[in-house]
Amino acid sequence: MQDVDTLWADFTHPIATADDYFASLRGRRMNVFFMGERVPEPVDHPVIRPSVNAMAETYRIATERPELASAHTDIGGGQVNRFLHVPVSPNDLVTKHEMQRELGRRTGTCFQRCVGLDAISTCHSVTFDVDAETGSEYHRRFLAFLRRAQIANVVIGGAMTDPKGDRSKPPHQQDDLDLFLHVVRRDQNGIYVSGAKMHQTSAVNSHWLIFMPTMRLTEADRDWAVVGAVRVDAPGLTYIVGRQTNDTRAVDGGALDAGNAQFAGQESLIVFEEVFVPYEHVFLDGEWAYASTLVERFTTYHRSSYVCKTGLGDVLIGAAAAAAENNGVETASHIKDKLVEMTHLNETIYSSCMAAAHQSKPVASGAYINDEMLSNVAKHNVTRFPFEISRLAQDIAGGLVVTMPSEKDLQNNEIGPLVRKFLQGKSGVDTVDRMRILRLIENMTIGRNAVGYLTESLHGAGSPQAQRIQIARGMRIEEKKARARKLAGVKDAAKRQ
Amino acid sequence: MQDVDTLWADFTHPIATADDYFASLRGRRMNVFFMGERVPEPVDHPVIRPSVNAMAETYRIATERPELASAHTDIGGGQVNRFLHVPVSPNDLVTKHEMQRELGRRTGTCFQRCVGLDAISTCHSVTFDVDAETGSEYHRRFLAFLRRAQIANVVIGGAMTDPKGDRSKPPHQQDDLDLFLHVVRRDQNGIYVSGAKMHQTSAVNSHWLIFMPTMRLTEADRDWAVVGAVRVDAPGLTYIVGRQTNDTRAVDGGALDAGNAQFAGQESLIVFEEVFVPYEHVFLDGEWAYASTLVERFTTYHRSSYVCKTGLGDVLIGAAAAAAENNGVETASHIKDKLVEMTHLNETIYSSCMAAAHQSKPVASGAYINDEMLSNVAKHNVTRFPFEISRLAQDIAGGLVVTMPSEKDLQNNEIGPLVRKFLQGKSGVDTVDRMRILRLIENMTIGRNAVGYLTESLHGAGSPQAQRIQIARGMRIEEKKARARKLAGVKDAAKRQ
């Protein structure tokens, strides 16, 4: 336990505000790279900073709207940030989703803290189940960890997606055993893990990471059945921040060209090289049979978390309406109709996520989990509708979204006045404000935050086919066939089941 | 009050069972016509009977699954059929929707009792509001009416859609004033109304009708602002049952050709010719300003009631799966994928309706109403997805759905054996059972119950454009624009609102 106390020694002062959060990120010794260069202080890197800002909103909202973004926990943390609260009622999940939509509206991007929440919610019930069946003490360890995290109010990142290598082979048959994260050795104090996690949201902006297996495992994959928590600055961790569309607009064109200069998402590749995890922070170690349960519960939580995209949808619908107003065409029937269609699609996503929360059910640990079928349905709609909303936003906005001069052109004495003269919209609309709205639409549909609004909506929490497999499993087709046969007058329809 | 007691004299024995219900329909003197002929006893008419059967299921389910299909009411009826229970909590609406889906599964068609439930739920709150503002006594009257109806366990039909004539003119400017139902005279006992209601679900199978205005009214339309309850056999009422696709299969081809021989829907044109309504059964009379509220509340309830179509969807998905199994192709990847797509669309509808129930809110009378935006979104999906589910069902089923010989061909000694020989599917599947499933798919996609599954899904509770108008009203576009402007960096974005 000595070790663990030491690991938490830096977190004795709770992070209460966004400013505390920014301060908490400074001075850490992390191996972070971006575009081939080591980033000594990520919080101050202009490309990374917007993603830190988005995360900081999860602190700001907790104080501004505590009824939405905080919760009382029985685990020991008292009134805690909702991102550290395991849901123990349908209302917890409902409120979580409302908070996620609101943060989507505030930031227009991925605010990155959901994956950690969904990871702790999953670990809560899975460790409980393992303990109940095997007499292990994972759940006690996990609760102790979570209590500390709640009191310190840290950001926990969740890390699940392994590189996978040859998709046709299980972990233990890969040419390179590190293509899935695994235990490479162990000693009396803990385990050492190697491997990597891909596309990890928020990793650089987190304080702790929980790593988990990415798929169903077999007994031969025992060493890959490992869950644990590590500080993001643990020795052996390296972060390679991925390139995003238009990431360098943060530095090359000014705030206007960025579209949304303040907020962005973040994904990175995390490499684990013999990273030590003390046993007190190990929450699964070899119990391979629970990997599939863990993945199913995590994806069930996380697929509904994509309700956040309806917050982004709100922004994009608003931006399209503002663009139409700036052009003086807001009353055209086809414009109004497109805004209605965008809203209809956006609210359809919302309704699926909310239904999945309201119809959540408890598991043995007392945690509530979204309805599995509805959560998959919700996410599956997220893999489709934002693309159509985005197309309609571009339709309303016009071609200038992708042909507009730079803010630097505005600043040039020779051509700045020409740009202002010819980009004038409806009388009374400030030309630069008109440009800002168009850049925001670019940002969300074909720019930096389209990464989160579109591509991540496809693949985050599982690609479309993953949802289809889950829907197939849950569709109760034999029951449906029996209903049909009965109505059709097929004799002995009941017996056939 | 004497009059009113008389009107209820026939209902002194509560209708407890499906058999009671069938009995209650016999011996009434109603003016019912179908295909140009007077129908003396509709319950025994072979074309109408399947619609009576479907309604009877609303009685059967109440005894078989009381936790689902009955409810305790404070209005005085005690434990009553849920179709007579005004929802007073989100859970009431949630359970209502589960009941509707289950009835959809049981019948594979429109079971017709929702419109009455949604009518009483609406009248409950609107009469309350009118009384509160004007000192009228409509709410007391309405509660007294409803208490009697609950105790008697009668079927109440709701009647809203007027013929409308020239859509560009309000009621009082129509060439024929009867094109909207209105008060034509009044005396000391009550009012007399004339006009008609179109597409009325279940009218012939009901015991009472509540009539309501169909749209927003102005002061000049005061005589059209009328709500009341009448017995279905009141003097002056005439019913013309509409033709449905394949309606005569009930008589011309045997049970097999009908596809779903037991259950069907029903719509009729109800003509009112100076129908007397005692004041005790008048729930609005001239308060034109409340017409729009009444219509909005009714459509909000009723649009979510289209969750019933997911029950039909369950049957159709099951039928398609059974057809594939009968053909021996159930493991083909494209077949499985189509079943998943059908399920995904069906559950998306379900999720929207359920979210609209869970997020319902109370109004002054204490009644809970579905969330308006989500209810419109739910119904708008209903105007689209059943058509695609239907197309996919036909895709899986194959062309035989529309080219199959008649059951009468099976019975012919000469060709019956040929039909059996050549319509054989996978070994071990009974050929006639294979045919039954195909006829059921025909029934639901291009036959009698496609009327309810497809066309009624488009127009019931308002055509698609009606939902788009409501979505436009509720989309809070100024708030969304402000969000976008703030993120885009537009100065004074807040002030512009």
Next chain:
Amino acid sequence: MQDVDTLWADFTHPIATADDYFASLRGRRMNVFFMGERVPEPVDHPVIRPSVNAMAETYRIATERPELASAHTDIGGGQVNRFLHVPVSPNDLVTKHEMQRELGRRTGTCFQRCVGLDAISTCHSVTFDVDAETGSEYHRRFLAFLRRAQIANVVIGGAMTDPKGDRSKPPHQQDDLDLFLHVVRRDQNGIYVSGAKMHQTSAVNSHWLIFMPTMRLTEADRDWAVVGAVRVDAPGLTYIVGRQTNDTRAVDGGALDAGNAQFAGQESLIVFEEVFVPYEHVFLDGEWAYASTLVERFTTYHRSSYVCKTGLGDVLIGAAAAAAENNGVETASHIKDKLVEMTHLNETIYSSCMAAAHQSKPVASGAYINDEMLSNVAKHNVTRFPFEISRLAQDIAGGLVVTMPSEKDLQNNEIGPLVRKFLQGKSGVDTVDRMRILRLIENMTIGRNAVGYLTESLHGAGSPQAQRIQIARGMRIEEKKARARKLAGVKDAAKRQ
């Protein structure tokens, strides 16, 4: 040859007009059944007659618009009906498609003669190829047959789809060998074939049938590799006419209820019981390796023939526009927009079919065949767009499409006036005319001609998955990958191919 001359003896007077055609159908001894009863004179059967009328239009148009519907043939027939002309230029296919669309417009249904044209076009080139490789004389026989048919101007039906039984087994492994049509014995004069053909368009309305195998065959299926021509009244043939949605409206409700009283389609199950085919009318007999070529060529022709559905689309778009006009809402922006969408989808189908004709290529016999990829693409759009066009038509038309009283109600003295009073639309529009248009929309979207417009559009000429398989074969994916690799900068991209 004696036999063959006899077989043609009834056709010495060319069928020049629609009246000639009607006359030619009478007095034949065919085994035709419908709904369990023998039909002695199909042309006079009220349910079958509309399908005969549709076929008759193929004669009428040839005289009214010879530039469109006739062609000069080098085969010996001179100027012949285009339905008997093997296309020998792109323009022949282009004109064929224009004729098909026009006939779709005239009839609003399937006019049934395309399958025979596509059968003779296919036989022309396949027999040529077989002769060239094997020294057989099928092509000579076929030309002789076709010359007679052209001179007599008969209707040739094409019969391809076998019952198939267990889809996982080839013909020779079926429990019942008759589940695919095959040669059961042969003598010095000819062959005897048994089996059946399903969903056969126009069979009862034809004079001759060409039967063909339905899929790729192997050597063990040699006896199933058979093509030949028989008179429709040949001994051993039995026809069971399939039931269609609302087929009995032709008798039970009057012309109005039928929606399109004049025209309809027709499919039947044809049973072959040891039907004799003289060698002179055998065009393939055992050359199993050519079956796949034959099927591919036939489907390539026939998939483009679905351009006819754009003619039906024209009618349905017009009907929807007329319905809107009758309601007085034709200038509403959402109505206009829906008509545009319907037109866009309809013309997209047209464009794919026409491109497939313009880009046709000749084969060895000199016949031109539609571009295979584009023909598959065209048909694949036909499996989707008519469903959406139909949904939009119902949207515009309103719910009355499925709830309207019968024509018999109009004729009733008591209720007829009520129906007229309340179904009044815009002032000046005849109420019965308004009803007629709504019945036509019912007919095409959920009535008798929806069989052809919707379900047949899915399955005719091959179900959707059949087109996807052909598209996959023709997509030249290796070439596309090489293009991508080259642009991506992959070294040796060319070598990888």
Next chain:
Amino acid sequence: MQDVDTLWADFTHPIATADDYFASLRGRRMNVFFMGERVPEPVDHPVIRPSVNAMAETYRIATERPELASAHTDIGGGQVNRFLHVPVSPNDLVTKHEMQRELGRRTGTCFQRCVGLDAISTCHSVTFDVDAETGSEYHRRFLAFLRRAQIANVVIGGAMTDPKGDRSKPPHQQDDLDLFLHVVRRDQNGIYVSGAKMHQTSAVNSHWLIFMPTMRLTEADRDWAVVGAVRVDAPGLTYIVGRQTNDTRAVDGGALDAGNAQFAGQESLIVFEEVFVPYEHVFLDGEWAYASTLVERFTTYHRSSYVCKTGLGDVLIGAAAAAAENNGVETASHIKDKLVEMTHLNETIYSSCMAAAHQSKPVASGAYINDEMLSNVAKHNVTRFPFEISRLAQDIAGGLVVTMPSEKDLQNNEIGPLVRKFLQGKSGVDTVDRMRILRLIENMTIGRNAVGYLTESLHGAGSPQAQRIQIARGMRIEEKKARARKLAGVKDAAKRQ
């Protein structure tokens, strides 16, 4: 005429090769700006160069595949580059479209030369018509201009889209009259024009520009009814090159990060400040009534030119297939099915464009113009299908498309090996090649060339609503209504038309 000869003096040596073309761009005195800085030699600017490369392919293909990309002209140029050839037969348009698709395949982007071709094709017939009606000599001037252009083999850019300002006002009522390009003064030698053109494809890469009005004009807009040709380096012209998504990847990340390092598109804002046009190069001057004809013909040509996007589609389909192969999942049924769907949509676009070419018709000048309805239908599909193709490509490719490390990370000694280790796909696939393909997919779906593949597909040649208006005009709705009424049995249907 002296002036005009001088203007052509720099073009005495025909541009025969791509190298000639590059040389021809150097040393010109143009006012070109990008990101606030003057660009002295655009051809050597790393961000602009890929767009020059794409244009250069139009020269390369003419020598490599002359049968496709050159044509004989009767105007005087002999065998000329097809981009300078006015189509005088359907085959000219068919071959043009095949060339466009091939160039799309070669470059994976907009090669920019179509707009000039469509401009000259339009001017050919419009000047002919004006001369015929008014006795002007525009056509002679135009032919003389075109002959010189053909001989010199220059790139002609077409410039149409005005800034438009307040969309509710015509040109002469705008607050700033320059918001539409117009004649500001004239002298004995020529006219002087001021204004601007937005989103101009290829302007910086061209030698000459033809400017044209952007919409229907009225008599009061006479000064805005002007067409003429100017050298791109004419005094008074300023070019502000627009920012594109990921444009700076050309400089900041290496060839890999760019995805398609060699080729890109280009749009700029062209400002005209009293630019002189000698009368010999004026092709319309005040004949306002012809503006609408000119716009309609131009858009009819140009909408079909979007067939080029099917070439991009070929590349993207290939890239998705290569990505699947690299992941070892190319045989998964859902992957194959998505590739088929992408191909189906891509070929549907192709078919519409090709049909519009094959069914082109001549106008008075002898030029052939694509079928107007089909061209609008083709472009309307282009506003939809590339978005779905793009979504499916991202689906197949996986999330790495937007989270992948930079090429610079590969080059870093510390993390380069880690990236290689963990981004390994199927055994035997080079990891960097795998990354290249993913970057290409990023480039086309959310990167630089998504500008052309997606947003330009929406708005180029007119936004979606513009096509809907044209489709509405061409849909012959009265004829369709008459067809419907006739089939429905409405009396006097013919008379109503």
